Amino acid sequence: MDIWLTTLITKTPQDGFELAIKMSRMGVKYTQPDMEKLKSGRKAYEDNAQFLIAASQVVAINYQTVAKANNYWKSKKS
Amino acid sequence: MDIWLTTLITKTPQDGFELAIKMSRMGVKYTQPDMEKLKSGRKAYEDNAQFLIAASQVVAINYQTVAKANNYWKSKKS
Amino acid sequence: MDIWLTTLITKTPQDGFELAIKMSRMGVKYTQPDMEKLKSGRKAYEDNAQFLIAASQVVAINYQTVAKANNYWKSKKS
Amino acid sequence: MDIWLTTLITKTPQDGFELAIKMSRMGVKYTQPDMEKLKSGRKAYEDNAQFLIAASQVVAINYQTVAKANNYWKSKKS
Amino acid sequence: MDIWLTTLITKTPQDGFELAIKMSRMGVKYTQPDMEKLKSGRKAYEDNAQFLIAASQVVAINYQTVAKANNYWKSKKS
Amino acid sequence: MDIWLTTLITKTPQDGFELAIKMSRMGVKYTQPDMEKLKSGRKAYEDNAQFLIAASQVVAINYQTVAKANNYWKSKKS
Numbered sequence: 001m002d003i004w005l006t007t008l009i010t011k012t013p014q015d016g017f018e019l020a021i022k023m024s025r026m027g028v029k030y031t032q033p034d035m036e037k038l039k040s041g042r043k044a045y046e047d048n049a050q051f052l053i054a055a056s057q058v059v060a061i062n063y064q065t066v067a068k069a070n071n072y073w074k075s076k077k078s
Numbered sequence: 079m080d081i082w083l084t085t086l087i088t089k090t091p092q093d094g095f096e097l098a099i100k101m102s103r104m105g106v107k108y109t110q111p112d113m114e115k116l117k118s119g120r121k122a123y124e125d126n127a128q129f130l131i132a133a134s135q136v137v138a139i140n141y142q143t144v145a146k147a148n149n150y151w152k153s154k155k156s
Numbered sequence: 157m158d159i160w161l162t163t164l165i166t167k168t169p170q171d172g173f174e175l176a177i178k179m180s181r182m183g184v185k186y187t188q189p190d191m192e193k194l195k196s197g198r199k200a201y202e203d204n205a206q207f208l209i210a211a212s213q214v215v216a217i218n219y220q221t222v223a224k225a226n227n228y229w230k231s232k233k234s
Numbered sequence: 235m236d237i238w239l240t241t242l243i244t245k246t247p248q249d250g251f252e253l254a255i256k257m258s259r260m261g262v263k264y265t266q267p268d269m270e271k272l273k274s275g276r277k278a279y280e281d282n283a284q285f286l287i288a289a290s291q292v293v294a295i296n297y298q299t300v301a302k303a304n305n306y307w308k309s310k311k312s
Numbered sequence: 313m314d315i316w317l318t319t320l321i322t323k324t325p326q327d328g329f330e331l332a333i334k335m336s337r338m339g340v341k342y343t344q345p346d347m348e349k350l351k352s353g354r355k356a357y358e359d360n361a362q363f364l365i366a367a368s369q370v371v372a373i374n375y376q377t378v379a380k381a382n383n384y385w386k387s388k389k390s
Numbered sequence: 391m392d393i394w395l396t397t398l399i400t401k402t403p404q405d406g407f408e409l410a411i412k413m414s415r416m417g418v419k420y421t422q423p424d425m426e427k428l429k430s431g432r433k434a435y436e437d438n439a440q441f442l443i444a445a446s447q448v449v450a451i452n453y454q455t456v457a458k459a460n461n462y463w464k465s466k467k468s
Binding site for chain 1: 079081082083084085086087101102104105106108109110128129132133135136139140142143146147
């Protein structure tokens with residue numbers, strides 16, 4: 001696997017959220033590395049609300065990790 | 079994606095809860111950015127208790143993150 | 157939405173548990189604000205053990221948040 | 235609801251585990267307080283491995299809370 | 313129930329993982345104490361990937377608890 | 391079971407992610423040690439998006455543990 005994750009630190013809470021989304025996708029990709037299969041499989045599911053909610057849950061769990069790594073982007077001054 | 083998350087800090091526990099709901103919705107939106115499909119897909123599910131409980135679980139996970147970022151809205155005095 | 161969450165602090169562990177239940181219900185209500193639909197949808201599910209367990213899981217996640225906010229109701233003396 | 239949870243503190247890790255099981259059951263009971271329905275509903279599910287695993291997951295989440303409240307039952311001496 | 317959990321402390325990360333597996337099994341056993349039913353129910357599921365993943369998730373949650381109790385098996389020297 | 395987990399410490403966030411993936415697989419393997427059954431069972435599921443998302447969730451939970459053990463790979467200098 002190529003290098004895709006060198007740090008958990010991001011500049012903003014939203015950048016962190018987008019990193020959490022990338023991590024969630026990579027969790028899938030390690031399990032099913034064949035991108036073609038992945039895309040065709042996904043097509044059937046992407047309008048499925050149950051699937052979207054499950055994906056959103058993985059993002060939420062990964063975001064907990066990223067947010068903590070960044071000390072919730074709280075300014076160190078306060 | 080437009081800027082939608084600049085801080086995890088909110089004034090009250092309820093504001094934080096509503097931010098957690100927004101984060102849960104955005105987790106879905108990143109996976110399925112086509113709002114039209116999202117709305118039609120959701121229509122079939124929104125009366126489905128299983129779906130509602132799954133959505134509520136994502137909110138609960140995101141609320142853990144937001145509540146911690148806000149130190150549980152505890153007054154710093156006490 | 158009316159004000160329903162002004163603090164995460166409760167007097168006892170059980171009060172905190174009941175707050176976690178309220179938070180779990182509100183997570184559902186934000187997703188499906190139409191109480192009539194919610195009630196009719198729920199009727200079909202409330203005897204369904206799978207649904208009850210899923211609901212209990214959301215309560216458990218919210219209780220983690222509430223218990224931590226209250227420092228596990230440990231007396232500050234000890 | 236009667237008083238059933240006055241403290242999260244237990245003497246041993248196993249007592250804490252049994253408290254986590256009680257909390258998981260109470261999470262269900264608050265959602266479906268009719269014990270007769272609950273029992274008949276459960277009968278159909280209790281041999282169902284998927285249901286048992288889901289119940290075990292709720293116990294695991296509640297045990298996180300109880301174990302932390304008890305500082306993992308580590309002797310304060312060390 | 314016999315005594316089966318007297319400490320969360322283990323010598324190595326892998327011993328801790330195996331304790332997390334035991335805790336996951338005990339969470340099931342408390343819900344369905346009849347081992348015969350449990351075994352026959354499990355036979356139908358043990359080749360089912362969805363079931364195996366759900367079981368692996370419970371192990372992951374319990375491992376969070378055990379790893380924290382052991383301070384992640386980090387040498388106290390460093 | 392052979393020794394497979396001697397430390398939770400890794401050099402980079404990505405190494406930690408790959409450890410989380412290994413832990414997720416081992417959680418499955420302890421439940422179903424027969425690799426032949428596991429492989430045939432998996433074949434049917436590996437194109438199934440719901441399965442892939444569930445697997446990704448287990449990875450996310452294990453990654454929380456690994457990331458915390460590594461103090462989020464933050465340089466001790468800063």
